[in-house]
Amino acid sequence: MxxxxxxxxxxxxxxxxxxxxxxxxxxxxxxxxxxxxxxxxxxxxxxxxxxxxxxxxxxxxxxxxxxxxxxxxxxxxxxxxxxxxxxxxxxxxxxxxxxxxxxxxxxxxxxxxxxxxxxxxxxxEQQVMIKVWNNATVDYVKGTVQHRSGTIELTKNEIHILKVLLEHTNQIVSREELIKRLWDDERFVSDNTLTVNVNRLRKRLEEIGLGKYIETKVGQGYMAIEEDINE
CATH class of the missing domain: 3.40.50.2300 (Response regulator)
Incomplete structure (x- = not known):
């Protein structure tokens, strides 16, 4: 219960x-x-x-x-x-x-x-799941992103948004798909709620130099950029 x-x-x-x-x-x-x-x-x-x-x-x-x-x-x-x-x-x-x-x-x-x-x-469902993204380690279970400049903790919404975007790196994820994945029933979600959550995620990522890798595609959705780098 x-x-x-x-x-x-x-x-x-x-x-x-x-x-x-x-x-x-x-x-x-x-x-x-x-x-x-x-x-x-x-x-x-x-x-x-x-x-x-x-x-x-x-x-x-x-x-x-x-x-x-x-x-x-x-x-x-x-x-x-x-x-x-x-x-x-x-x-x-x-x-x-x-x-x-x-x-x-x-x-x-x-x-x-x-x-x-x-x-x-x-x-x-996610017992041991870690994603390496632009030399950062994203731990979906702990809700953390670790980069050489530091570690940040994300809220449940933020880590879930990031997870959905990282499932489709360098591809546009529509706003409708994100809303569906986040809230299951889009009838009860305002469009502004998603905007606020993504902006908050980007701001947190900026603290460790990763904010630029979440791009807004006007009229389409959002994209997580993954560079081909080995620094």
Whole structure:
């Protein structure tokens, strides 16, 4: 049974989400003290976090930063605010998905299932998988990229995007294919979500000198470039 930490201060909404998720055999935990979210996060050790943006004490962005500094656990944001910048901020902080309130519970369930399937089925299937790419070592299991200039850790979304692109080096992977591979059901994904994730991946790769090897092909998709080098 997957454990889900639901960080939501609206008690009626919390109860409804908990009831719906319980129908799918998910074990849902809430927060008792919103000033000690990280303590309760550590105690629960969840497989997935669903977090609202507007919370007492500190907002969801604050707690997302805290969680990401300690864990790669998948995170889904909830928001009643109709600001595109909220979704961009959530994705830049390492969130895996974003749900706008009010929402249909079927959509939330579909997103939860897609994220859990992508993260944990992928992790179980890929026991020992390493790819050498432009003199860098990409470890799909650990979620790391090691280059002579250093090592970076990627989120689940970032490493999965990179894996799909590296399966087709020097070939264009369409946006539609990436969305399908990442979220399984493209009906529940905005085009902007993919853009934010790829841009975030490229920015991380730039830290070790590899950002230039992920190219955007306008109107087509993305390409991972692999040079024929032996440095």
């Amino acid at each position: 997957f454990k889900i930490l639901l960080i939501e201060d609206d008690l009626s909404l919390y109860n409804e989400i908990q009831e719906r998720l319980a129908q799918w055999s998910y074990d849902v935990y809430g927060i008792n003290d919103f000033s000690r979210v990280m303590k309760e996060f550590t105690e629960v050790n969840p497989d997935l976090v669903i977090i609202d943006i507007q919370l007492p004490k500190f907002d969801g962005f604050h707690w997302c930063r805290k969680i990401r500094s300690h864990s790669k656990v998948p995170i889904i944001f909830l928001s009643s605010r109709d600001h595109p910048t909220d979704m961009v901020m959530a994705m830049q902080l390492g969130a895996d998905d974003f749900v706008q309130k009010p929402f249909h519970f079927e959509v939330l369930i579909a997103k939860v299932q897609a994220v859990l399937r992508r993260v944990y089925n992928y992790s179980m």
